[in-house]
Amino acid sequence: MTRDWERLARAIEEARDAKGMTQVALAEAADVSESTVQNLESGTTRKRTPSTLPKIEAALGWTPGSGLAVLAGGDPTTEAASRGEDRDLDRTDLPLRIVDELKNGGRLVDTAVIKLPTKGDVRMTVVVRGAPDASPEDIQQALEAWRRAERKLQNLPDDDDSEPRAANEA
Template sequence: MTKNWERLGEEIRASRIALGCTQAELAAGAGVSRASVQNLEQGRSFKRTTPSMRAVTDFLGWPPQRLAQILETAPGVQARSPADEQAAAGGDLPARVSAALVNGSLLDAQVMELGGEAQVIVVVRGKSDASQDEIRTALERWQRAEKRLRNEGEGAPQGGGPRP
């Protein structure tokens, strides 16, 4: 099956712009070259998904399955947006939690195993109109809090999101 690389490029660009990042900032945050970001946004085709793609989509805060979902979408067909996925997943959550999941810009998300059959899910959202400095500060605060949680918990986070 043909992969929809063009669609992936459009989605990455839209997510980057929504975060208020330049290509250089996205590249630095994801730990990839600016040329990698440019190639992805231009819809360049690849033989398979790459670690750079995963790093970029992690930085953008996409759920792990989003990359494959977009690539498997036939040209001309609208892939489900992250907001659609959140709404579908949040159907059994209290209203205040569901509302918080869709308000603001997604900065990061982590799933941490608590042992046994339990997990804690952390979603970090910023103000929709936050400046780059405010986003950077919020991500730094989250990184400190995440480090404390990791030290307290027994499991390592699964999935992952942006790293400034």
């Protein structure tokens, strides 16, 4: 199997640059030496895969095995992408306030698409996030609060109706 070490070098450097990291910062985040990062970014052909590659993958936010995928001609997969969160938000037609919130939000708690009480197909999309450093208990509390709010949103009254809709009409 042919391995493209230069491709891996470019991928690591590009991912590091995209995160605004220096080689020293990546080495510290991966708990490896700076020379390890320098060697990987040099593109030098090797007979064996360095045992430190999984640490580099983790520090770059790549899923395990991404380095091997790049060596084989593929692309790395980010942890965010594996959770369905990695989108190129800068290229959407979303308002900047929403783009910023989606990029910098905390842990994903839940999402929902709610049909609004109007004629036609008008929907609201909700993304619920907890704090980035939220504990499992904090996330559970956020989920419970969201469930209460979601029930209320699902039962909004029509504009010309003062009574909430039945939940199954949502």
